[in-house]
Amino acid sequence: MSVHSFYFKRSSSSSLWTLILCSALTVWTPVQGEVLVIGSNLPIIAAPGDDVILPCHLEPMFDVRGLTVEWSQPDLKPDPSDRLRRVEYVHLYRDMREVPDMKLASYFRRTELFMDDLKHGNISLKILNVSEEDSGRYRCFIPKLRSRVKAAIVQLVVDPNFTKTSTTETPLHHRNLQTPDPQDVTPGNAGLSTASVVVIVVAFISVAAFVAYFSHRLHLKQTKHPEDETQKQPLPV
Template sequence: MLHPLGCVLVWTCLLSFIVALRDQPQVIGSRQPIVAAPGDDVILPCHLEPQFNVEGLTVEWSLPDLKPDPADPLSRVEYVHLYRQRHEIPDMKIRSYAMRTALFTDELKDGNISLKITNVTLADQGRYRCFIPKLNSPVDQSVVQLVVAPQSHKTWTPEPDPKSLPDPDQNDETDAGGRLHLNVLIPLVFFLLVLGGGVGVYSLKRRHQNQNCLKYVPAKPLAV
């Protein structure tokens, strides 16, 4: 059982960690699938919260479920869209997305990393990951689901305002983007519990030692 002092220490450290983590920019994607019909132009919403300038950073949009090409001995990663050194890198792009994707480069300074895909096809359906490799945050990526259905209707505008995108506080904590990662919190909580337990044991030992020092010692009888 944890000593009360250990519990206070654990929760204080945990709350301090959560507050510090929420101050860091986090990649936030759409929680709901984006639905489109073949031939539509779609936007996969993704932004940083709080706003953070990513003009000088690398932004990667990829297909996390895409299996590597066995004919490629180097197992090179191909991207739906790759932004690096302040411009797009088309050489590492999946051929089927050539000339069909774009970022809102004038809004990168505000943290908007949404991806626009033109002339959607049925083959475009799937999960898309937006990732900022050098973002100093444990939440540096998010996954957006695109559903392509023949009878779907457009439900979005060409350029969404990042402020209107989902708030990170409303996201599921087990989702892939915009919330605290359990693989970060679980080891931290375990460490703090062990630390708190150690503090509790140390405190109990000190109390026991103090009690031994205060035990009553009978006085010796005075000589007559």
């Protein structure tokens, strides 16, 4: 093998290593520090007449007082008799106040946000005096949030046979529970936690370094400098 080929392979190996590092940084950068809307993977179960809290918050903590917060029922279809077919909400927070005009009549005076906690990113919804008709999926959504995960789904089950052994007011923050709405997640690694991305990146770099190191050692063994070959040849008698 010629010296030119040897240095060409070394250059190619170096370029490959640079590409791997750039790719790893590209994967990590958009996710680091991104604010996500977090819901609950577990259903909230209550008995008729209970007051319940549908947990939803932003992580890391983020002040949402100046943003719009929408709570709706995604499985509830608009009334076909309504010419405007406007969207009606379980609860709508806009311009730093509740907007009752676009609220479903069945939830009038029955829903509220924790206004003092909005600055901490808590957008959980409290529903008073629930009934079986309230069962279903609820969607918390922040349309102007600069994130790839702007919404989450919370399931409410109102069961007349449910025996309340503890308060149905679920803790406001669930660090280990996340249910992003698939419609509001950008394809890719948006659903991965920061820790998961770190593990993937570290594993990827480790494997790449391992392969690059042994590839380089193999090239050194298979390719020798012409001067070394000359020195190893026996001297003429």
